[in-house]
Amino acid sequence: MTGKPIPVANPDTAVFWDACNEKRFLIQSCKSCGENQFYPRAICKNCQSNDLEWQEVSGRGTVKTFTVVRHAPSPAFKADLPYVLALINLDEGVSTMMNVIECDVEDVHIGMDIELTFELRGEQYIPQAKPISKG
Amino acid sequence: MRKAIITGAYDTDVGELPGSSCMALHTEAAIGAIADAGLTKSDIDGVLCAYSFTEPHLMLSSVFCEYMGLQPKFNAAIEVGGATACVMVMQAAALVESGQCRNVLVVTGDNRLTGMAKGGAVATLAKVGHGQFEHPYGMSVPSAYALVATHYMNEFGVTSEQLASISVTAREHAILNSKAHRQTPITIEDVLNSRVISSPLHVLDCCLISDGGAAIVVSAAETGDDRPKVSVEIMGTGQGHTHEHIMAAPSLSDFGCKQAAQTAFQRAGVTANDIDVAEIYDSFTITLLVELESIGFFERGEAGPACLDGALKIGGRLPCNTHGGLMSYGHSGAAGGMFHVVEAVRQLRHEADGRQVEDSQLAFVHGDGGILSAHCSLVLGRV
Ligand SMILES: [Zn+2]
Numbered sequence: 239m240t241g242k243p244i245p246v247a248n249p250d251t252a253v254f255w256d257a258c259n260e261k262r263f264l265i266q267s268c269k270s271c272g273e274n275q276f277y278p279r280a281i282c283k284n285c286q287s288n289d290l291e292w293q294e295v296s297g298r299g300t301v302k303t304f305t306v307v308r309h310a311p312s313p314a315f316k317a318d319l320p321y322v323l324a325l326i327n328l329d330e331g332v333s334t335m336m337n338v339i340e341c342d343v344e345d346v347h348i349g350m351d352i353e354l355t356f357e358l359r360g361e362q363y364i365p366q367a368k369p370i371s372k373g
Numbered sequence: 374m375r376k377a378i379i380t381g382a383y384d385t386d387v388g389e390l391p392g393s394s395c396m397a398l399h400t401e402a403a404i405g406a407i408a409d410a411g412l413t414k415s416d417i418d419g420v421l422c423a424y425s426f427t428e429p430h431l432m433l434s435s436v437f438c439e440y441m442g443l444q445p446k447f448n449a450a451i452e453v454g455g456a457t458a459c460v461m462v463m464q465a466a467a468l469v470e471s472g473q474c475r476n477v478l479v480v481t482g483d484n485r486l487t488g489m490a491k492g493g494a495v496a497t498l499a500k501v502g503h504g505q506f507e508h509p510y511g512m513s514v515p516s517a518y519a520l521v522a523t524h525y526m527n528e529f530g531v532t533s534e535q536l537a538s539i540s541v542t543a544r545e546h547a548i549l550n551s552k553a554h555r556q557t558p559i560t561i562e563d564v565l566n567s568r569v570i571s572s573p574l575h576v577l578d579c580c581l582i583s584d585g586g587a588a589i590v591v592s593a594a595e596t597g598d599d600r601p602k603v604s605v606e607i608m609g610t611g612q613g614h615t616h617e618h619i620m621a622a623p624s625l626s627d628f629g630c631k632q633a634a635q636t637a638f639q640r641a642g643v644t645a646n647d648i649d650v651a652e653i654y655d656s657f658t659i660t661l662l663v664e665l666e667s668i669g670f671f672e673r674g675e676a677g678p679a680c681l682d683g684a685l686k687i688g689g690r691l692p693c694n695t696h697g698g699l700m701s702y703g704h705s706g707a708a709g710g711m712f713h714v715v716e717a718v719r720q721l722r723h724e725a726d727g728r729q730v731e732d733s734q735l736a737f738v739h740g741d742g743g744i745l746s747a748h749c750s751l752v753l754g755r756v
Contacts, residue, residue, distance in 0.1 A: 242509065242511070243504070243508040243509045244509065245504070245505040245506075245509055246504070246505065247505070248505075251505060255505075277503070277505070277506050277620075277621075302524070302625070303520045303521070303523045303524035303527075303625060304520065304523055305516050305519035305520050305522075305523055305571045305572050305573075305574075306569075306571070306572040307511060307513070307516050307519075307571045308568075308569045308570060308571060308572070309513070309515070309568070309569075309570040309571065310511065311495065311496070311499050311511055311512065311513035311516070312496060312499075312511075315511040318511065321511060323510055323511060323512055323516050323519075323520065323571070324520075325520055325619070325620055325625075333620055333621070334506065334620060335503075335506060335507050335510050335512065335619070335620040336510060337510050337511070348523070348524070348527050359509060364509050
């Protein structure tokens with residue numbers, strides 16, 4: 239049985255995935271127009287400049303929308319059921335997809351504050367979201 | 374400019390078709406559509422194909438032409454997910470209007486139900502997700518649409534009952550159509566009690582997986598005046614594209630359908646209010662609801678209550694998916710979108726036995742690919 243998908247970096251994304259292995263989440267900031275973007279690209283999608291700078295995010299965000307998955311897309315995810323798939327707005331103004339983990343699936347709601355965490359998948363850490371820990 | 378008209382339309386049996394193949398479904402649909410147009414194979418000078426899960430190929434349209442023995446002057450395959458059928462019709466119209474072709478065969482088909490291992494079609498569909506940034510999180514197509522549904526329900530007060538009524542209406546129409554894949558009556562309670570795939574979507578909020586094929590012929594209006602059937606004019610077409618991956622969608626309330634429909638209405642010189650019958654992509658109940666409101670058939674938050682009230686039924690304010698749609702008639706890949714086109718032609722010809730919308734003159738057809746990513750609208754009129 240094949241396991242859960244492990245991201246395979248390409249020249250656009252290698253810096254991002256290497257940083258994840260140091261538990262840092264990087265976005266690209268355009269030095270020409272100031273836009274932040276995620277996922278990583280060779281150019282700024284707003285102004286087409288290639289003068290992009292990597293920027294580490296604060297690690298905070300909110301749940302934009304979510305779903306509780308109860309039917310696995312492949313056998314590898316069956317053991318995780320039910321799990322939360324969510325779109326996350328990071329405070330830096332970019333949107334990502336993650337699972338919301340380390341909480342009851344019934345507690346997840348739109349607007350919920352989250353912080354980033356990292357899950358080891360094979361030899362690659364992947365970013366995930368979890369409720370902000372108290373205290 | 375020359376006018377483009379649909380002269381032939383045909384769809385094969387749909388459902389579980391053991392022994393069918395992708396290319397056999399293509400050719401059956403093609404032969405049917407060419408005959409329906411009163412043409413012969415040698416009249417076809419343009420061919421457009423889509424894609425296949427069971428016989429994927431870099432050059433599917435060339436494979437099809439070779440299989441059927443066609444040597445057209447124009448030949449191409451188009452892949453825009455669920456928008457493909459409408460995009461192909463738009464492209465065929467452009468080929469005819471520009472004078473490059475006189476009769477374009479637009480053909481689709483796949484045996485994705487019996488021709489793949491169980492779960493194969495769902496796994497292949499999930500590939501619309503991003504390999505690095507979506508797949509690792511266990512996203513399926515239903516769960517991606519569920520993300521839209523959660524947002525839309527929260528924002529505009531849509532209820533699960535309202536979504537369920539879309540599924541029930543599709544089934545009621547399918548029961549009137551002897552060819553439909555699913556004909557067992559269902560109630561709103563049945564939908565709500567069916568297994569949750571990805572909240573808030575139940576299995577009965579999702580479309581079917583079927584075998585089947587469908588084709589049309591698009592011709593220059595001035596060719597031949599001895600056509601066997603009533604012709605259908607392609608009055609207006611339009612597209613809208615905002616993203617591919619749902620994580621990159623600029624909005625979860627408005628999608629490319631808004632632009633696509635506006636362009637098509639404008640080119641046709643009509644408004645949403647003029648439409649007699651609508652055949653709109655319904656991969657999930659939420660898909661149809663969002664599209665009905667984003668296109669402007671209903672105000673925001675009103676499509677759900679209207680559907681509960683019967684507005685989408687034959688005889689209602691906007692008869693919609695009169696054949697049963699992807700939810701109950703069948704979904705065979707690109708042919709799923711083509712079933713909507715074929716049904717619009719039947720409605721405009723007044724040959725939709727048992728489910729005819731009275732005196733329909735104007736039809737709207739819409740396809741959406743990806744996760745509400747790629748959109749194409751058609752306005753069709755009875756000539
Ligand atoms: Zn820029």
